Amino acid sequence: MTEAAPPAVTALLQEWSRGDSGALERLTPIVYEELRRIAAGYMRKERPGHTLQATALVNEAYVRLIGQKRVSWQNRAHFFGIAAQLMRRVLIDHARRRQAEKRGADRLRVSTDAEIASGPDLDFDMLAIDGALTRLERLDPPQARIVELRFFGGLTVEETAEVVGISTATVKREWRTARVWLRREVGAESE
C-alpha cells in the first residue's frame, strides 16, 4: 500500500537548513495542509470534554509528515518553528478579521448574545501580543522564538527546550521575563 506517502518533507527541511530559502516556500503549505487535516480529524471526533492541545496538533503533524525516521536535530527544530509561525499567522488573521467584522457590525446592528460571548478581549490581546512579539524579535530574537514556540506553537517548556536546544531552566527564565515584558508592552498599547 503506497497510499498517501508524505511529501519529501525531510528532504525539504534539509535543503532549507542548507540555505535554500525556496524550500521553505514549498514546505509551508505542506505543513499547513497537514495541520488542517489533523484539526479536521479532531473536529470530526469531537469527543465531549476533550480539548485539543495545540502541542498535540504540532506533534502529530510532525509524526505524520516526518515519522520516526532519522532526521537531524535541526530539522526537528525547523519543523516546530514553521508550525508555530503558521499557528501564529492563523490566529492573527482570524483576530484581524474579527476586529474588522466587529467594527462593521457595531454600526449595523446589535449583536446577539452569542456573538458577544465569544470574547473580544482575546482577539485584541492577540493582535497586541503579535505586535509586541514582533518588537521582541528585533530586541532579542532567541527569546522571541521561545515565546512563539510556547504561545503559538503550544509547546511545553520541555518541548521548547528540546527544540531550541537549551535547558528547561533557561526556557523557564526566558519565558518568565518575556511574559512580564509583553504584559507591559500590551498594556501600553491599549492605553
Place this chain on the structure above:
Amino acid sequence: MSSERDVTERWRRVKSILDGALDRPPSERSAFIADASFGDQELQREVESLAALSDEDWNVFDAEQGARLASLLEDSSPRSRIGERIGSYELLSELGRGGMGAVYLARRADDEFQQRVAVKLMRPGTASEDALRRFRGERQISASLEHPNIARLLDGGATEAGEPFFVMEFVEGEPLLEHCRRHGLSIRERLDLFRRICEAVQYAHAHLVVHRDIKPENILVTAGGPKLLDFGIAKLLETGDGNGARASEQTATLLRALTPEYASPEQVRGRPVTTASDVYSLGVVLYELLAGTKPYRVESGDPAELLRVVCELDPAAPSTHAPELSGDLDAIVLKALRKEPESRYASVEQMSEDIGRHLAGVPVLARRGNAAYRAVKSVRRHRVAIAAAALVLAALGGGLIVAIREARRARSAEAQAQRRFNDVRQLANAFLNEFHDSIKNLPGSTPARRLLVQKGLAYLDNLSQEAGEDASLLRDLAAGYQRLGDLQGSPAEGSAMLGDMEGAQKSLRKSAALRERLVRSSLAVIQDRLDLAWTYSQFANTYTLDGNPHAAVEYARKAVAMLSAEEAVKRGDPRILHALGSAQFNLGSALKSADLPDEARVAFQRGLESNRRVCASDPTDDLACRGLFVGFYKIGNLELELDRFADAANAYREAARISAEFHRRDPGNGMYQRDLAFASGGLGVTLLERGDSAGAEENLQRQSELLRSLAEADPDNANPRIWLGESTRNLGNALLARGETAAARARLLESATSLESIVHRDPNDVSARTELAQTDFAMAKSYSVPGGTDAAAARSWCEKARREYLELRREGKLAPSVARLLTRVDEEIARLPNDRGRR
C-alpha cells in the same frame, strides 16, 4: 538615539536583573534591583516598572489555543443556530454535532400542532450541487421508505448559505449500545433486536436504497423497537462521483463523511458501494453488540492508516473478547466482515436467517466452506500481519506482548501462529534498533532512552521465553540484548551512558551466550561471527572500566583474532574493517589499562589503519572516518600519559582537525561536539605540559564552551558535567602556569564545587570522584606557587585529595594510571613545610 545594538544590550541587562528580582520574594525585589543596577537610575526604574507588573491575572497565555486553532484551521467557527429558520422549520435546540454538521430539534414554524422533527444541517460544500439536485429527484424514493423501523425523511434542500439540510422524523429513543447495556440484554435478546434491524435494512434494500453509514449511533431503540436514522443521506454526500477524483481524495472525503470504524473496505477504497457494504457495517454493529468492542480501532485520521486497517487487518474473532461466542457466532460475524464483498452474506436477509439458524440450533451457513476461504486468506496473511504489527506499535505499552500471546493462542494452525509471531518479533527488533538509532545522538534524550531500556528488556525476556531453536530469532534476540547492554551503560562510542554497569553486563552476557550458540551451530554466517566479536569487544570495554584489565585484554584479543581471521579482511570489506578497527581500539585501551603501553600503541595504530583503509576509499563512510578521530585521540591520550608531549600534541591536533570537520557539518550532533571537546581538551593539557600556557588556555576555553552546551542540553546525564569539571580544572592549571594565581584558583574552585555536587548526588560515581580528587590536588598546588604560598591551605587540600584517593583504593576502584597520582600527592605532602598547627 541609541543604536540597535545598544538597545539589545540594554534589554539583556534589564532581563538579567529582572530575572534575579523575580527569583526573590516581592518584599526584597526593590533592594535587589537597586543593588544590581549599580546606580544606573534609568535601568533601575525600567526593571522596577517591569517587576511591579504581576502577570498572574493575565491569563491570555494560559488560554487554551488548541481547540480554537482546530476550529480556525477547519474554518468553521461553530456558532449557535438556535432560533434560526431552516426552510420552514425553526431550530429549537441542538441534539448533537458531528464532523459534517449538527442535528437540531426543530418544529414546523407554521405547524399549530407543534410537530417536532430533527433537522440535520450540514456544512457548506459537504454535498455537491449535483447531489442536491439528485436529492430532490430521489427524495420521493427515500421519503417513500415507510417502515416502522426506519425514521422517515421528510424534507431536504440547501440554505441560502449553501448548507445542505435534511429534515427527518424526530425519534425519541436510546442509542443501541446504551440500550443493551442499560437493560442488561442477554445474547439472545441482542440477537433478536439485531434481526429486527436487519429486517429494516432488508426492506430498504428491496426498495433500492442503501444506507451506507450504519452504525450504533444511527440506531435508536424506542418503545416500538429499533429505528434506523439517516437512511439515504450518506449517498448524497458523496463527492467526485465518477468524475475522476483520485481514490485518496475520495477516501479523505469519506473519512470526513463516515465513521471509519464501520466503513467497509470498498467504501474506504472509494469503490462502488452496494448492499454488501451494509452487510459489512451490520457485521461491525453485531460484533460490537456481542463482543462489547469494535473489531478494530481507527485512531488517527490518516487515510493511509485507515486503508491499512480496514482493508488488510483481519479482525480478531469476537470470542477472543467473550469466549461464549465461539463457534457459530464467531463464524457469522466474521463472514459479514469479509474483506471481499462477494465472500460476505449475499444479503442482509441471509445473514439474519443464519442468526435464526443459530438460535434454532441448526448448522449455520457461515461455517461451511471455511477451509477454502482460509486458503485464499493465507496469501494475504503477510500483509495482514504487518498491519497488525503497526497497530501494536501504535499501542506501544504492553500491547506487543499481548499480541504475541494472542498470536500464539490463535486457534488457527500452528504454522500460522509461528508466522505471526515472527512478524511481531521483527517489529520488536525494528523498534529497538531504529528507534534507538534515531534518538541516540540527540542531546537531551536520556529519559527517553531509560524508558526504552525498560520496555526493551520486557519485550526481549518475553520473546526469549517464546523462542525455540530458530537461528534468525536467536540473532534478533542477541542483537536486542546487545543494544540494551549498550544503552544500559557500556562505553561503546556514541552510546548513552546510563551507568547501570551491572545491567549492561547482564544483557551482554545474554547476548554473548545466544551468539556463541549460533556460531557453534552449522547455521552461522559471517555476520554471526562479526556480532560475536563485537560482543567480546563490549565485554572488554566494560572490564576495562570496571578495573579488570586482564579480563579486558583477553576478550579484546579474542575479538581481534576472530575478525582478523576473516577472509573478507583482505578484500577490504568495510563491514569487517569497521568491526576490526574498533576491536583493535578496544584492545589498545585494555592493554593501556593493563600497563602495556607499547603494545597498546601498536593496537591503536592498527585500528587507525583499518579505519583509514575504508575512509580513504569511501570518504562518505562516517563510521570509518570518525574512526580516525578515535584512533588519534586514543594515541594522544597514551602519549600524554607517557609524557611524550610532542607526539601527544600531534595526535590531538589530528583528532581535533577531524572532529571539527564533523562538528561543522552536523552541529546538532552531540557526539561530534563531544569529540571536538575532548580533542581540544587533550591538546590544551598537552600544551600546558609543554609550557605553552596561552595555547593551552585557548584550547581549554574552547573545550569548556563545548561541554557547557552539552551539559545544558542533557541535564540528566552526569558525564558532560564531569568532563566540564575536568576541563575547568585544566584551565585553572593553565592559568596557574601563566602566573595568574587568583584567576586559577577561581577556576579550580569552580571545578571542585561542581564535581562535589555530582558526587554528592551519586556517591558511586567513580569518575566524578576521581576527577574531584585530582582537582583538590590541583587546588593544593595552587597554594605552593611563588608569591601565593600558603602551606596550611596546601596541606589541607592535599589531605582531602589523599582521603578521596584512599577511599577509592579501598573500594578497589583506583585505576593504575590514577594510582600514580596518589603517589604524587604523598610526595607533595612530604615536601610541604610543617606549619605550627601540625608541629
